[in-house]
Amino acid sequence: MALLKLQINNRSYEADVEEDTPLLWVLRDNLGLVGTKFGCGIAQCGACTVHLDGEAVRSCVLPVSAVGKGKVTTIEGLSENGDHPVQKAWEEVDVAQCGYCQAGQIMTAAAFLKKNPKPTDAQIVETMSGNLCRCGTYHRIKEAVKSAASKTK
Amino acid sequence: MQSIEQTSRRNFLKIAAATGGGLFLGFNWSNAATLPIVVNPEALAAGAVNFNSFLSIGTDNIITIFSPNPEIGQGIKTAFPMIVAEELDADWTLVKTVQANLDTNKYERQVTGGSGAVPHSWERLRKAGATARYLLVESAAKRWNVPASEITTEKGKVFHKTSGKSLTYGELAEDASKIAVPKEIKLKQEKDFTLIGQSVRNVDNKNIITGKPLFGLDFYREGMLFALIQRPKAFGLKLKSVDSAAAKKMPGIVDVVTFENSVAVVGKSTWQVKKAREALKIEYEKEFDLESSADHNRIFKQLLENGEATVRRKNGNVEEAFKNAFKVVTAEYQCPFLPHSPLEPMNFFAHVREDGVELVGPTQTPDRARNEAAKITGFPPEKVTVEITRQGGGFGRRLSADYAIEATHVSKLVKAPVKVIWTREDDMTGGTYRPAVRYRFEAALDKSGQMIGYKLRGVGMNSGNPTREDNFPSGAVDNLLIDSVEHKSPITTGPWRAPITNFLAYAEQSFLDEVAEAAGKDPIQFRLELFEKAKKSPVGEIKYDIDRMVAVTKLAAEKSNWGKKKGVHQGFSVYFSHRSYVAQVGEVVVEKGKPVLKNVIAAVDCGIVINKSGSLQQVRGGVVDGVGHAMYGNMTFKDGAPDQNNFNGFRLIRMSEIPEVDVHFVNNGISPTGLGEPALPPAGAAAANAFYKATKKRLRNQPFTEEEAFKNIS
Ligand code: FES
Ligand code: FES
Numbered sequence: 001m002a003l004l005k006l007q008i009n010n011r012s013y014e015a016d017v018e019e020d021t022p023l024l025w026v027l028r029d030n031l032g033l034v035g036t037k038f039g040c041g042i043a044q045c046g047a048c049t050v051h052l053d054g055e056a057v058r059s060c061v062l063p064v065s066a067v068g069k070g071k072v073t074t075i076e077g078l079s080e081n082g083d084h085p086v087q088k089a090w091e092e093v094d095v096a097q098c099g100y101c102q103a104g105q106i107m108t109a110a111a112f113l114k115k116n117p118k119p120t121d122a123q124i125v126e127t128m129s130g131n132l133c134r135c136g137t138y139h140r141i142k143e144a145v146k147s148a149a150s151k152t153k
Numbered sequence: 154m155q156s157i158e159q160t161s162r163r164n165f166l167k168i169a170a171a172t173g174g175g176l177f178l179g180f181n182w183s184n185a186a187t188l189p190i191v192v193n194p195e196a197l198a199a200g201a202v203n204f205n206s207f208l209s210i211g212t213d214n215i216i217t218i219f220s221p222n223p224e225i226g227q228g229i230k231t232a233f234p235m236i237v238a239e240e241l242d243a244d245w246t247l248v249k250t251v252q253a254n255l256d257t258n259k260y261e262r263q264v265t266g267g268s269g270a271v272p273h274s275w276e277r278l279r280k281a282g283a284t285a286r287y288l289l290v291e292s293a294a295k296r297w298n299v300p301a302s303e304i305t306t307e308k309g310k311v312f313h314k315t316s317g318k319s320l321t322y323g324e325l326a327e328d329a330s331k332i333a334v335p336k337e338i339k340l341k342q343e344k345d346f347t348l349i350g351q352s353v354r355n356v357d358n359k360n361i362i363t364g365k366p367l368f369g370l371d372f373y374r375e376g377m378l379f380a381l382i383q384r385p386k387a388f389g390l391k392l393k394s395v396d397s398a399a400a401k402k403m404p405g406i407v408d409v410v411t412f413e414n415s416v417a418v419v420g421k422s423t424w425q426v427k428k429a430r431e432a433l434k435i436e437y438e439k440e441f442d443l444e445s446s447a448d449h450n451r452i453f454k455q456l457l458e459n460g461e462a463t464v465r466r467k468n469g470n471v472e473e474a475f476k477n478a479f480k481v482v483t484a485e486y487q488c489p490f491l492p493h494s495p496l497e498p499m500n501f502f503a504h505v506r507e508d509g510v511e512l513v514g515p516t517q518t519p520d521r522a523r524n525e526a527a528k529i530t531g532f533p534p535e536k537v538t539v540e541i542t543r544q545g546g547g548f549g550r551r552l553s554a555d556y557a558i559e560a561t562h563v564s565k566l567v568k569a570p571v572k573v574i575w576t577r578e579d580d581m582t583g584g585t586y587r588p589a590v591r592y593r594f595e596a597a598l599d600k601s602g603q604m605i606g607y608k609l610r611g612v613g614m615n616s617g618n619p620t621r622e623d624n625f626p627s628g629a630v631d632n633l634l635i636d637s638v639e640h641k642s643p644i645t646t647g648p649w650r651a652p653i654t655n656f657l658a659y660a661e662q663s664f665l666d667e668v669a670e671a672a673g674k675d676p677i678q679f680r681l682e683l684f685e686k687a688k689k690s691p692v693g694e695i696k697y698d699i700d701r702m703v704a705v706t707k708l709a710a711e712k713s714n715w716g717k718k719k720g721v722h723q724g725f726s727v728y729f730s731h732r733s734y735v736a737q738v739g740e741v742v743v744e745k746g747k748p749v750l751k752n753v754i755a756a757v758d759c760g761i762v763i764n765k766s767g768s769l770q771q772v773r774g775g776v777v778d779g780v781g782h783a784m785y786g787n788m789t790f791k792d793g794a795p796d797q798n799n800f801n802g803f804r805l806i807r808m809s810e811i812p813e814v815d816v817h818f819v820n821n822g823i824s825p826t827g828l829g830e831p832a833l834p835p836a837g838a839a840a841a842n843a844f845y846k847a848t849k850k851r852l853r854n855q856p857f858t859e860e861e862a863f864k865n866i867s
Contacts, residue, residue, distance in 0.1 A: 087363065096357070100545025101496050103361075134495060142808065
């Protein structure tokens with residue numbers, strides 16, 4: 001066990017955990033940040049996607065010890081009032097069916113659009129194909145990413 | 154406002170008290186005939202009245218509807234209040250839904266059905282809304298001393314046009330609660346709907362996109378322990394001995410307990426119990442045969458040949474028909490097992506206390522969880538409470554209570570609040586699958602290409618009857634025999650979205666395509682002729698509406714420009730299931746020598762569409778699900794254990810693999826029927842029939858990707 005300091009959503013947290021614990025479980029079990037979801041645990045579904053220094057990463061396979069001084073952003077911290085352009089697009093397009101995969105989808109899309117604000121359809125499909133949606137909301141995910149892209153400067 | 158969105162009954166009662174009166178209507182889901190009655194809020198808060206649901210209009214204008222049906226992604230939490238709000242002429246922005254808990258003291262049993270919630274509740278919800286509107290209008294008439302007939306309502310307000318007066322519903326709610334409920338109530342005409350049929354967004358959107366705790370897995374309670382369970386690694390094994398010494402010594406581990414064939418590792422965090430579980434040393438022994446997919450293939454063939462079949466439907470003289478046939482078409486179709494794979498794995502919270510049991514989690518059948526927990530703990534069912542969370546998909550998996558049973562056992566043994574969590578591997582290997590099934594079809598054609606005989610035998614696994622003997626083409630063929638044979642397997646199986654029809658529709662609609670071809674007829678024309686025959690001279694009982702079948706068939710043909718697109722290979726499929734009618738055209742285009750499913754055009758008759766946005770997604774999602782599992786879904790067994798245990802081995806469809814889905818609803822004003830399932834069954838065959846057109850290769854087994862024919866072309 002080790003006492004680790006973490007920077008999450010512009011706040012400092014401490015967690016007393018084993019160093020190999022994936023960031024996902026530290027967020028969920030130790031810090032109560034349950035917006036980040038567990039879907040597979042092996043980097044296949046993307047439900048656990050968070051940002052580490054702005055990069056989309058799979059928190060289910062990222063040992064918490066590897067986070068170091070890195071800045072973590074979770075769905076809870078993506079925006080102050082749930083009004084990040086990607087979140088707004090998700091609401092307007094009414095993407096969610098069961099909703100379980102959507103935090104991971106939104107985090108993937110937000111990191112992607114930050115790097116690539118004017119993506120082609122093919123780039124959107126390529127990036128978003130890393131995230132599974134068992135309910136099959138893919139058409140709307142694509143539409144929402146496009147809509148968010150058209151609104152980000 | 155925020156507290157209203159929380160999903161607990163206690164919160165609702167707090168709201169009831171806080172609004173300090175207003176209009177409360179109580180109504181029961183079990184009886185559509187009776188009208189709601191006015192309830193006194195104090196009595197309601199004290200739990201002295203016995204209703205399944207409530208509609209309240211607070212003095213603050215907030216309209217709350219209290220709904221018992223669990224939300225698993227089918228959109229019920231949005232659709233239900235829409236129906237009420239329509240008849241009430243409510244201001245939609247002020248309507249809130251509250252998810253009811255299972256409460257054995259105050260409510261009748263809450264059971265969730267498949268695609269049945271909306272058709273079941275349609276009328277009673279409308280009556281509840283219309284009754285409330287009536288009371289508000291009457292109270293305004295009294296207050297203004299004008300005839301009720303001069304009063305109109307719109308967006309949460311009543312108006313008296315001639316005097317220019319208006320009041321909000323909130324302002325009238327107290328008065329309205331003192332007016333007697335009428336014996337009969339008039340409902341709106343469909344043409345006057347202003348909300349039903351519109352696109353309304355998911356009421357939980359805001360919480361979903363900001364990551365609020367909504368799902369079972371998100372539930373946390375002070376002092377709660379986490380448990381992972383080691384179940385037998387193969388179906389047919391039972392527990393012999395457990396050595397948990399090493400696991401117990403690991404950090405964070407509180408206890409290791411055993412019940413039935415399961416070993417539960419209980420501790421302070423998910424990761425700690427996961428690691429400790431790996432340190433268990435368990436021995437198993439064989440209780441039943443350990444079946445492999447190779448065994449199933451052999452058993453299927455054997456039972457198709459000489460199994461003891463149960464006759465499901467018989468018309469005319471099949472032997473004669475086949476003896477006199479000009480041409481006979483025979484084909485067999487098979488599908489594999491499938492896990493449900495809801496993205497939120499199974500999980501449940503249980504706290505077995507001295508005075509009762511508290512259960513919280515994602516379940517489609519809270520009453521089953523309650524009754525099982527009562528059995529395990531010896532408490533009467535009234536002492537078991539169940540709080541229903543939002544659910545990360547269900548697809549039928551959460552109709553089983555196994556994981557709630559586990560949580561109860563573990564909490565009872567460790568005497569603490571416990572959440573049982575399934576990893577994805579647990580979820581995929583832990584049982585309750587869509588069973589593998591094999592069908593054999595035979596069709597007899599006469600010289601003119603008429604289908605004069607039809608035979609179907611299904612070999613199912615633990616499914617009772619793997620056919621739906623009254624489905625089309627039954628009723629349209631003079632000589633018909635449908636029977637089935639059953640194999641009992643120790644592998645656990647259960648309902649999977651669109652039970653039975655999820656593959657039966659594929660097999661039937663693909664086979665009819667083969668028969669149409671043998672008859673030298675266009676696949677749509679061939680079906681239309683059969684519908685006509687069923688209409689003119691029905692054979693035996695017909696349990697589907699022929700006109701509605703014809704209507705969706707023609708609509709799909711029209712919208713897809715059937716047979717007239719250059720370079721596009723089209724395949725057709727039409728199916729009646731779960732009370733709705735859906736026809737689909739799959740479109741395959743050959744790109745760089747490879748056939749690619751580009752588009753699916755769906756014509757849907759589910760009666761009146763309640764929420765356009767939700768309905769559109771149900772159909773698109775159903776098609777994606779149907780096509781995805783037909784193409785990629787494959788679960789095989791070796792010695793009683795699944796070969797696939799996570800999404801690396803078991804392939805779910807991804808964004809890059811989906812077709813466009815073009816949806817057209819039939820507008821016929823018929824009362825709404827289900828939509829959670831009906832779009833799925835026809836999807837696979839629409840795709841397979843289109844692939845056939847492009848490649849001249851029949852895809853008779855799922856998944857396509859494992860078919861030789863498909864491998865050679867893609
Ligand atoms: S839970 Fe991390 S990718 Fe699936
Ligand atoms: S909305 Fe249910 S898994 Fe994506």
